[in-house]
Amino acid sequence: METADEPTKLRTSSAAEDRVLVDRAQDGDTRAFDDLVRKYTPKLYGMVYNMTSNREDTADLLQEIFAKAYRSVKRFQGKSSFYTWIYSISVNMTLNFLKKRGRYAKVSLDDVDSSIHHDPEFIKVTTSQKDTVREVNIHELQIRLNSAMMHLSEDHRTVVTLYDIQGLQHNEISKMLGVSEGTVRSRLFYAHRLLQTHLEDLVK
């Protein structure tokens, strides 16, 4: 699960590209910032959506996140990567939003990319097998997964989103959240245990 050479190289080249774009944005080049928005919107959207389970809230929040990043980009000193920096902003603003919104919020689901049909896990879950409780369709699966996530606290939902869904590593998550790797691991353990109680029937 730890970083392999190829992903590391990709991240390194991506960080270098980001550095160039950030320098231009700091000099007042708005098109450079637009390129950063295009690059990070899909990833940040996924993170915020999995935290909120509401597409309208996600779009509004993402506007706020990039507006704040735009106002703050001149103060960005490059001590961390732009990727880590903007993820930290996104996580903090999303958590603040969730605290204000409260626990019971309307869930509005996104579309599901058609490539899911090729995912082995999806096939396993949705295909009738003798040891599976029942078949599930995409829509029902989506509802079940979102519902299970909403049963987690914001802190536990954050680590599951970043680790299991976004594919970040423990050390990256610890930097973004400002906690130790041990804390990240323990939160993940507890979150997985809780998710299992809600999704057990889908994995048997």
Place this chain on the structure above:
Amino acid sequence: MSEFKDIQRLISLKKYETPGKDFVEDFLAQFHERQRSEMLRQSSLNLVWDRMAAYFYDLVTPKWVLATATASVALLVAWISLSPAKPAVDSTALVLVAAQTMPVTMQVQPALAVDSQLIREVEHDRKLEIDGILLSRHFESDEIMPSDSTEVVSLSGAAVPVSAELLPVSAFNR
């Protein structure tokens, strides 16, 4: 391998959730619109702020000036009216006072605190001395010099002859 690997794989299916392929460009267009609105709002806010600052500046400044001037005049009038009146002192008395060493108690007093009583006593003593000198010259010869002593002077100020005995006429013919 994690005991929850099945759960993790199941949850990871959420990565296929997507807002749609046109979302990013629509989002960027909305972001630009928002930036323009914010710039306009900040400009109008700055304008309102500048106008308010100018209004209150014009409103407040004259009042402060007026209040300060009024207070100063009132303080000046109060000071003038409440300070004690100085007594009328003629030039002779002033010379006598200047000639005599001022007592310590008077030296420490403020300039405006004039001890008129002490000056009057000094004046009286000097006057009596002068009268005594003049009177003694009247009743005595020129050779007899007036003395500094005040023996010839009575405290009541009345002229008292040195001697009640009449002097021989020959004394006056010298």
